[in-house]
Amino acid sequence: MKRLLIFVVALSLTLLMTGCVLSTSTLSTTQSTTSSSNTDSSSTTTTLPSSSTTTSTITTTTQDTSTGGTVTTITYDRYQTFELYSMNDFHGGAYSDIETLSKIGEFLKYKKESTNHTLIIANGDIFQGTAFSNYYHGRPIIDIFNEIGFDAFVIGNHEFDWGIDEIAKYNDDNLDNGEAEFPFLAANILSTSNDEALDFTEPYTVHNINGVIVGVIGVIGDVINSISASRVEGYYFDNVYETVRQYAYELRTSFGADIVVAAIHEYNASTNSSIAALTGDYRVDAIFNGHTHQNMEDIISRNGAPLPYAQASNNSSSLLAKITLVYDRVNQTITTAYAETLSESDFSSSDPAVNTIINTYSTDPTYVSFINEELAYIPYSDKKLLAKWAASIIRDYVDIDFGFVNSGGFRVLPSGSPFTMGDLVQLYPFDNFIKTSQLTGAQLNNMCxxxxxxxxxxxxxxxxSNGVFKQNGVSVVSSQLYTVGAVDYIFDKTNYGFLQGLNITQTEYLMRDLLADYLRESKEVNSSIVDNNYYSTISFVSDNPIFNFVCSTYYQDIFKSIV
Structure with missing residues (x-):
């Protein structure tokens, strides 16, 4: 029904206004100013110059019985410039800073207000990653994007981290829980039961920019294995290339799109090249990528204008991807296309309205109390050792034989002290539950x-060692059952073996909560033993992993003996 409405409005706008809208508008929500007229008598005359001229004059004549008729003449430059911006993998500011968003906001708002040819896209993995965003499930960023004037938001893999329903509420017409003033795009996230898309999303959005129709397709890449299986149960991600091809054709043939942009939350060189090879009504003019946190600003050569593609790495040197296109109204082709990324040095002052939004959420007393809780300092400065530490905490706190975590769970290391709950959320931003099962020694050997x-x-x-699983140097017994626990992200994957075990159980424990409990209790122990010439955990932090291991093991032995 939504797609039919978009089509009807777009068709009406094309027939009645011949694209003579000076400002950017989304066709799905724009009503023609002539559609309410009681008379259906109108005629439109469009005059295009030859290819040797530099301007195009479009004259629209509408017969109105009440006024006797009106004549409107609009003159465009022959060549129309478009500035397209994409923000990908912001992660709540984990790799830059939430304050950086205010500078980006000031820049983008200026572009929106000073030009009439700017589009702004969020290309996935925007919310999850910091205490500021996680605590509110992304609502501050929704409010900021509304203020800036984003035009579309593509669903990425980390939008599933809290359950996709948490994102859906931003398009449920309930102002109390926050509402996005832009569409969510997910052309290829489909139900396994009926092949229907997420009901709060659209496959694309359509914009009329100075008479040129621009369609933006939003697609998630082949990244379903980057999501906890329980979060995507009942969904599948359809082929990226086929999805883009299908909707590029629909945009051009049903909406008369002059320009088609694909925003893909993934970077795959082969997919980009395949899309670049599309021609005719399937042609795509630009690609924004995401997910891989790479700085990319390049083109793919082909017949006619090249296909530009871009992705920001999301650190201070690469915060925003930009693609510039120049469209020739006479020949109806792209004449110029190039990509670039913008760094923090490209932005100057911050935006007062965005600062107000940040301040409103960041000063909430409950939130402040949550993030400022001081914990003991983490025992390692190496992510691999932190992972082993976390797996050991699962073993000890859940009281099982073995604990396991994924290698990439720890993200942004703290930069100073004291170490707080806010730091812990940024270090381990995932809401992963611990699940347990019983595996035989033979199955554990297969996990090596x-x-x-x-x-x-x-x-x-x-x-x-040589495919033999050992505990404290002793081989497990092949026929014996052992209780194992792991974060659900890896537990639910079929290739790791946990699901082959007996008595599968989801516990009430969240990984980050266990880490917090350990660090709270460690902080208490630090206070009680410091008078006995022992040292707090912060003293054990070193860039030398061996030193870290020895000191932390010594400390853990003390800790275990009193709990």
Whole structure:
């Protein structure tokens, strides 16, 4: 029904106004000013110059019985410039800073207000990553994007981290929980039961910019394995290339799109090249990528104008991707196309309205109390050792034989002290539950290949040698059952073996909560033993992993003896 409405409005706008809208507008929500007239008598005359001239004059004549008729003449430059911007993988400001968003906002608002040819896209993985965004499930960023004037938001893999329903509420017409003033795009996220798309999303958005129709397709890449299986149960991600091809054709043939942009939350060189090879009504004019956190600003050569593609790495040197297109109204082709990325040095002052939004959420007393809770300092400054530490905490706190985590769970290391709950959320931003099952020693032996490849990290008692799983140097008994626990992100994957076990149970424990409990109790122990000439955990932080391991093991032995 939504797509039919978009089509009807777009067709009406094309027939009645011949694209003579000076400002950017989304066709799905724009009503023609002539559609309410009681008379259906109108005629439109469009005059285009030859290819040797530099301007195009379009004269629209509408017969109105009440006024006797009106004549409107609009003159465009022959060549129309478009500035397209994309923000990808912002992660709540984890790799830059939430304050940076205010500077980006000031820049983008200026572009929107000073030009009539700017589009702004969020290309996935925008919310999850910091205490500021996680605590409110992304609502501050929704409010900021509304203020800036974003035109579309593409669903990425980390939009599933809290359950996709948490994102859907921003398009449920309930102002109390926040509402996005832009569409969510997810052309290829489909139901396994009926092949229908997420009901709060659209496959694309259509804009009339100075008479040129621009369509933006939003697609998630082949990244379903980057999401906890329970979060995407009942969905599949359709082929990126086929989806873009299908909707590029629909945009050009049903909406008369002059320009088609694909915003893909993934970078795959082969996919980009395949899309660049599309021609005719399937042609795509630009690609924004995401997910891989790479700085990219390049073109793919082909017949006619090249296809530009861009992605920001989302650090201070690469915060925003930009693609510039120049469209020739006479020949109806792209004449110029190039990509670039913008760094923090490209932005000057911050935006007062965005600052107000940030301040409103960041000063909420409950939030302030949450993030400012002081914890003991983490025992390692190396992410691999932190993973082994976390797996050991699963083993000890859940009271099982072995603990496991994924190798990439720890993200942004703290830069100073004291270490707070806000730092912990940024260090481990995922809401992963612990699940347990019972595996035989033979099944544990089969897990050695994922442990040795560092895909899965086991607790500090585990080692593997020639496919033999050992605890404290002793081989497990092939026929004996052992209770194992892991974060659900890896537990639910079929290739790791946890699901082959007996008595599968989801516990009430969240990984980050266990880490917080450990660090709270460690802080109390630090206070109680410092008078006995021991040192707090912060004293154990070193760039030398061996020193870290020895000191932390000594400390853990003390801690275990009193709990």
């Amino acid at each position: 290949y994922v442990i040795e490849s560092n895909d899965v990290v086991a607790d500090d008692t585990v080692s593997c």
